[in-house]
Amino acid sequence: MIASMTAFARRETHLPWGSLSWEIRSVNQRYLEPSFRLPESLRNQETTLRHRLKQKLARGKLDLTLKFYPTDDNQELVLNEPLLEKLVTSAEKVCSKMAKAAPLDPLKLLEWPGVIQASETDEEEVQAQVLALFDQALDDLQAHRLREGEALAAMLEERLVQITTHLQNAQAYLPAALEAWRTSVLEKAAKLQVEVDPQRLEQEVVLLAQKQDVAEELDRLEAHVTEVRRALKTKGPVGRRLDFLMQEMNREANTLGSKAMNLDMTQVSVELKVLIEQMREQIQNIE
Template identity: 55%
Template sequence: MTRSMTAFSRQERQEAWGTLTWELRSVNHRYLEPHFRLPESLRDIEGSLRERLRKAVSRGKVEATLRFVPEQSKEHLQIDQDRLQEVVNATSQLEQTGLAMQKVNPLELLAWPGVMVQSSLDMAVIKQAAIGLFADALDDLLQGREREGAELQQLITQRLDAIGNTVTEVRSLLPGILQAQRDNLNLKLAEIQIELDPSRLEQEVVLLAQKADVDEELDRLETHVQEVRRVLTQKGPVGRRLDFLMQELNREANTLSSKSIVANTTRSAVELKVLIEQMREQIQNIE
């Protein structure tokens, strides 16, 4: 199923120990670029969260923010002695280097991340709850990407239909275009009262036909359209493949335009390029 790279998810869980809230935002990006913002007390679960995200999402810039509000009536602050000693040792090492330092403010030490902890909270339980809530938020994000992807697929399919109709129209015009060029050549010869050898006339017509021959380009346009339809039904990331096919479609439309000898086919080539560009803009959001 085609998935967009744009979506938003918000999941919240309230327990006796407090409230957890996950917000996930995803936008288009060439590669997967995750950004996590977690409270310091829950920072050590980031690795497992990144791995879960990497397995579920292939492309997109994903911002994941976790907010944790402890239940105030249950919160009792205490000092993590080991963490505090690490900070004190670090300041002592700086003094030994000879750097001039002001006297350390105890309140600044307490403000250092990890020094103050909530003694009454079972952080292991909260971490597991945060991981589980992240899984719910990620599932919701993927569903949003799939819903938008389905809409993008529909928009692209509509333009593929329009391209198919344009190709069919150009094919139907080609015999008339060649006959009109033959008649126009005969008319010009009649006006200047020059009688051209039939074989020479036929050679000129053949040259015109070769110049206006776009059957190969039309065939490739139809082939690429069929391939785009097939890729849209595949599972997994398809955005890069679709982007490549847009380049190929645009190449054939440009060739069609360069071979045009009448205004009708020129307009058709322009219409094709407009449709292809519209698809390309949509495909930039597909995973």
């Protein structure tokens, strides 16, 4: 089953020590291009997160945002007593050298950097929850991409059915086009009162048929249609292969138009190019 590169997923969890939320947005891109936005305290997890991402996705431009909200009620204030004792000792030494030193202000001592510390949440637990939640968000994203891919596959199949119909029509138009050309030559000769050599006329018809023969183009287009259907049933990334097939189909449709002998064949070429372009635009979103 094919997957679209356009998707969105959001996961969050609430624990006694705080809340975590992952938000992932994905759009089409030729390669895999992730952009992580992580809290500074969890920045060291980026390498692990990138590795997990590459295991599940092959293409797409992704914005991945992690938000961490620690629970303030869960934090206790811890007094750094060794540092406080050093500050008091140093302050007393300074005071002893001053004639009229003001008494020490306990609140000022508490404001000194490092004297008061918040109890830290278990770092390993936080990181484990970050990774677990990330895996869940990635699974949701991939499920969304697969649903989008299923819709794209249905749309592409509709276009393939229409292309097949036009190819069948082109096969039917060719003999009629040759006969119409033969009749046109005879009618012009009759108006000009010119005698036409039947044998020479048939030779010209054969030469024109060889020059305007589009059987190879039609056969290749049918083969490409078969290959597109096969790719749509293939597991894994197929976007680049489908894009290549669209280029080949468009080339054959152009050749078909250049060899067109009447308006019917020209119209077939135009309709094919329109359908191929519609498919190509949607294929840009396929992983």
